[in-house]
Amino acid sequence: MKKALIITLSLMMVIFGLAGCSNDDKKQEANNDSKSEYNIADTQKVEDALKDESWVVVDTRLNDAFNGWKLDGISRGGRIKGAVDFSANWLNVEVDEKKVNKEEVLNEALETKGITKDKNIVLYDANGKDSKEVAEYLKEKGFNNLYLYDVNKWADDDKLPMEKYKNYQLIVPASITKDVIDGKKPESFENAKNIKIVEASWGEEKTSYAKGHIPTSFHINTDEIEPPAVEPPMMWMLADDETLKSVALKYGFTKDDTVIVTGEEPMSSYRVATVLRYIGVNDVRVLNGGTMAWTMAGYELETTSNKATPVEDFGGVIPGNPDVIDTMEETKEGLKTPDKFTLVDNRTWDEYIGKSSGYSYHDKMGRVPGSVFGYAGKTDSYSLDYFRNIDKTMRNANEFLDLWKKQGIDTTKHLSFMCGSGWRVAEIYTYSDVVGLEDISIFSDGWIGWSNDSSNPTETGEPKK
Template sequence: MNLKRTFKNIALISTLITSMLTLSACSNKENEKPEASEVKTKVISTEELKTNVDKDDWIVVDTRLNDSYNGWTLNGEKRGGHIPQAVDFSYNWLKVEDKNKDKILKEALKNKGIEKDKNIVLYDTDGKSSNEVASYLNENGYKNLYTYDIDQWAEDKNLPLEKYENYKMIVPAKVVKEVVDGKKPETFEKAKNVKIVEASWGEETESYKKGHIPTSVHINTDTVEPPPTWMLASDKDLAKFAKDYGFTKDDTIIVTGAEPMASYRVATVLRYIGVNDVRVLNGGSDSWVSAGYELETKSNPKTQGADFKATIPANPDLIDTIPELKEKLKDDKFTLVDNRMWDEYIGKISGYSYHKKKGRIPGAVYGYAGTEGSTSLNYYRNIDKTMRNANEIKDLWKKCGIDTNNQLAFMCGSGWRAAEVLTYANVMGYDKTSLYSDGWIGWSTDSSNPTETGEPK
C-alpha cells in the first residue's frame, strides 16, 4: 500500500534523525536545554500582569513545553495549566530540525498575534525557556520583552489557570518516562495494568527495530485495518487482536510511535473496542528524544490474554459505518468534517496513488488537514508534532462554518488524519464526536454512493 510505504519511509527518516539526536544527548534531564544568549528583558510582577493582561497592546506567551500549556504539571508548579488569554510559543519549537522552520515559526507568531509593536510577556518556571524564546524574538526585531515566573500565579489560588478538559489523553514524554520507571505520575494514580505500545505500518518496521519507547510492544496497523482494502477490521478480527495482545477493557494503554498519526489511528480503534483509558504520546517518539531519553532497540513480545471483559465493540458509537453516516447526514444538528487537503475536497486530486476516484461526500464540510499531501496534518500540529493550540483549531473550524454545538464526525481518506483530529476534539472537551473510519476511499469505492466535485456553493 503506497500510503503505508510513505509512512514507513517517513518513520525511518524520523528514527534516523532521532537516533542521531539521542547519540548527541549528554543527559537525560528533562529540563536541560541549549544555552541561549542572555537578552535584556524586564521582569514583570503579578500585579502588573493582572493589570495589563486584557489590554490590546499586551500579549502573554507560555514558553514551556506544549504539554504544560495543555494542563500537565511538569516542573513543580502548584497548579497545572496556562494563564487565561495566554498563547503558546514553546522553546522546544526552536530545537526542531526542519528546512522550513523559519517560515513555520514566523507564521506561528503571526497566527498568535505576537507582534513587534506589542508588549510581550514570556513566562515559564525557571527562566531558561523564556530566555531562549526572548533570544529568538530579539534576533527577529522584537524589543518590548518581559519575563514572568508562572509559579507566582499558580501559588495564588484566586488567580485562574486554564487546562484542556481531557488533557490527560495526550501524554508528555516526561510522564511516559515516569511510567516506564514504575512510578504513578499525575492522572495515573488509579491506572491499572499500564501498557505501552508502538504503532506503525509493517511487521516490526525499521522504525521499531532502530528505536522505540522502552517496554513498548509493536502493533502493525494492518492488524486493525487489514489489506487489501485497509478498512477497519471486523469486530471478530478486532476481538482476536485484543486477545493476541492481552488487552482488557480495564487497561491503561499509551500509544507511541515515530509518526503520531499512526498512533492516533490505533488509539481510536482501542477506544472503539472498549479500552477505557487510552492515551497517546504527544509529539511521538521525537518528543522522547528531545527530552533527552534513550530509545530501546530490543524487541518486546506481545503477551496473549484470554478475556477482554466486555463485548467488542464496547464503544460502538465512536466509529460510524456508511449506513450510519447516511442517516446522520439527514440531521441538521450533525456535521461531517472533511479533514483532507482542499484539492482533495474539491476533487482536483484523489490524494492517494492507489485510489483514483476524486471528490467528496455531499454535505461534508471542509475542515483543514495539511499542505504536504495525505500524510500531513500541519494545520493541527505545532512544528514539533504536538497538538496545536485549541483556540487556533476552533478558529479554523469557525472559518469553515463548523458549528461545534452539533454532533461532529471527522473523516479523511481512510481514517488516519481524522483519528488525530477527533482525539484533539476530545482533548478540548467535545464529546459529541465520532470517526467516519472508512473515509473517502470507503465511500467512493461503492459507485452507488453519491459524490460531488468542485467548490461548494
C-alpha cells in the first residue's frame, strides 16, 4: 500500500513538475521571441560602437537621466560619453497637429543626431522598456540594424566613462518633484531648506492655475514681476527692485529657500525662476518639461487653491544676485567691447532681420547693432524649437552649442542673452547654466525696451558677413 502511494505521489510530482516546466519554458520562449528580432549588445560592443562612425549609440531614457539624474535605480547618473539622445517619451507626446507636425519634428531629431538607416544603432535604457519602444518605432520606419543594451551594466563599472551636465540639478524631473512633495529628500535635495513649489503663469488663477497644477504649488501671476505699462506703448518690463522685494515678501520667499517653479508653459516658469535668482533666492530650480512632464509621468494635477505664507524679512539684500540681469547701460557698455562681450539675440530669424516685430502689441522691427543671432524658435515669439525637445524638455546642449559656434558665438566671452522682453532668454539662460557656462546674463529689457527708446540705434536686413 505504501509502495503504491509513493508511486502515485511520484507520478503526480512528475506530472505537475513537467507542467510547471512547460509553463516556464513557454514564458521564456515568449521572452526570447520578443527579443529575437533585435540583437542584444554587450558592453564591449558598445565600447567598439563609440569608436566607429558607422555606429551610433542612443540614450532612449527620459532626458532627465541623460542630463545627469539617477533614475530607474541606476547606480551612476548621467549618460554614456559619446551617446546621443532620442527619448521614448517623445513618442508618447500628444500635440496639436494643426500647430505641430509631430512626425516631422521626430524625423528632424533623428537626422540631427545622426540616427540614420545606414548606421548600426545601439539603443540603451535602464528599465528594459524605453529602448524596445524606440526600436519598434524605428523598425516601422525601415531601420534594420538595431541593438539593445542595458545601461546598468555600464553604470556599474566605474572604469567606464559617464558624463552629466555640470548643473543638471537646476532642471528637475517629475519623479524627483513628486518625492519632494511626498516629504522625501531625493538626490541633490538632501540639504534643502524651506522647499516651495510655485506655479508661474500669466493672469489670475482662473486663467491656468485653477484648471490643474502640481500639488501643493501656489500661483504667481507673471504680471506681478513685470507689471504692464499704464500708458502706451504697451509693454511688460521687469519691475524695479523695490517692487520685486514686495513680491518676494508677499509670497514668503527668503534667500535660504529651495524653490521649484512649474507651469503649463515652461517659458513662464523660467522667467519667474530667473527673477527669483536675481532677487537672491539661493536655490531655484524648474520642473523640466513643466506640467506636461508631470502628467506624462502618470501623476495627477490638483485644483485646490494653495496660498503662500507672507514673510517680513527676506534675510538678505535685494537684489542678492544682480549679475543675472544686465541693465540698459551695462549692455551699451558691453557692446563697446566685442572682444569680451557678446549680445546674443534669441529671437526668430524674421525678428532678427526686421521682417517681423514678433508681437501684436509692438510694431518696431529690427535688431540691436552688434548683436549676434543666437536662435530661438521657428514660428513666433513663443517658440523655442532650437532649445527644446517635443516634450518641452531641454534639448541636447551639444546641438544648440553647435549652432552658436556656427554663428561665431564664443562661449568664453560674456554672453548677454536678449529676446523681446526676457521670457525666451530666461529659459536659454538657465540651459546655459545647466551646461556650465558661467559668464552669462540676461538683457531683460530686450528688443522692446531697446527699440522704445528712439535714441537707441537699430538696423534691419541680413547682417554683413
